[in-house]
Amino acid sequence: MKKIKFAFPYNVRPGARKLPKEEKMKLQSYPLLPVRFYQPNNKKIMTPVFEGLLDTGSDGVHIHREIKEVLGLSQMKKVESEGMGGKYQSYETEIGLIIGRGGREVDFGVVKAVYPENDLNVPILIGRDPVFKEYQVIFEEYKKKFKLIPKEDVI
Amino acid sequence: MEELTGEWVILKDDEIIERNIDIKVILELAKKYEDKDITISKIPSTSYCFY
Numbered sequence: 691m692k693k694i695k696f697a698f699p700y701n702v703r704p705g706a707r708k709l710p711k712e713e714k715m716k717l718q719s720y721p722l723l724p725v726r727f728y729q730p731n732n733k734k735i736m737t738p739v740f741e742g743l744l745d746t747g748s749d750g751v752h753i754h755r756e757i758k759e760v761l762g763l764s765q766m767k768k769v770e771s772e773g774m775g776g777k778y779q780s781y782e783t784e785i786g787l788i789i790g791r792g793g794r795e796v797d798f799g800v801v802k803a804v805y806p807e808n809d810l811n812v813p814i815l816i817g818r819d820p821v822f823k824e825y826q827v828i829f830e831e832y833k834k835k836f837k838l839i840p841k842e843d844v845i
Numbered sequence: 846m847e848e849l850t851g852e853w854v855i856l857k858d859d860e861i862i863e864r865n866i867d868i869k870v871i872l873e874l875a876k877k878y879e880d881k882d883i884t885i886s887k888i889p890s891t892s893y894c895f896y
Contacts, residue, residue, distance in 0.1 A: 703849075704886045707859040718892065724884065738855075738875050741886040745896060756869040774895045792882075809868075811851055812896055813887040 693796050693824065693840035696789070698723065700834040701741070721829060721836045723816050727753065728786035729761045730800040737761065739791050740814045744827065744836060748817025751787065751803040758783055758805050771804060779807040789821065789838075798824070851890030855883050864888075 700719035701707065707714070722741040729735035737757060758765070763783045771780040783805060787798040801820050821827070825838040853871040855863040855878065862883070863874045871885060 703888050704854045704856055704859075705861055705888060718889075722886070737872070737885075738878070739882075739884045741884055743896070747896060754868050756872055759869075760872050811890055813889075815896060 691796065691798060691824070693842070694790070694794060695840060695843065696794070696838040698836055700836065719834055723789055723821075724791040725814065725816060726788045726791075727757060727761060727803075728788070729763070730784050730786050733786060735761055736786075742814035742816040744821070745815045745817050746822070746827075748815040750817045750819040751785070751801060752812070752815035752817065753783075753785065753803050753805045754809065754814075755805050755807075757785075761785065768807075769804065771806065773810070773812070775810075778810065780804045781807065787820070789816075849890050849892065850888050852888050854886055854888060856886055857881060857883050 701722050702714050702717045702719045706717055721744040723744045724739050725742045726739055727737045737760065763785055766782040769780055769782055770777055781804065783803055784800050785803045787801045788795050790796055798820055824841055826841055826844045828837040830836065852864045852866050853868045854861045855871060855875055863871065865871050875883065875885060
């Protein structure tokens, strides 16, 4: 995997992005990472870019059942997961993960992901495994920016 | 200003061009824009989110 450094601004919710800067400053903003997913056995089967929430509180990549269906992913072990709303049934799967966009991308290859049995009202969550294992992640909340620095580049 | 609808959306240049509460519908609609630089995102449904 050839890693590159990334720096992204936080973003306000969709629908509010064309507001004047002063208005946007009053709104909640989020560290949203551009990601794409692909079929492990056929990289041509790929999703459009998703905005995934970069989430230190999540153990790994959390997707939705519909993404599993669209990409034809395997359903692996049934597992119990837990979020703020309590425990829920979910499944492990394997999925191709690319972060970045527009030619500045890093392909993580095939990674483990979890999707809930029943739909949950949550965005795509990009948790610690694998992104935080490979990158130093710096949240500059006061600047509304976040950076991903390859761990090999960190002294 | 947009409400906190919890909808999934397709964005092009940060403008919402499609919206639906069901991600399955959004993934289907996204096929129309295969050759376009689009992004799928989700509008939060509440002011504060704690996942």
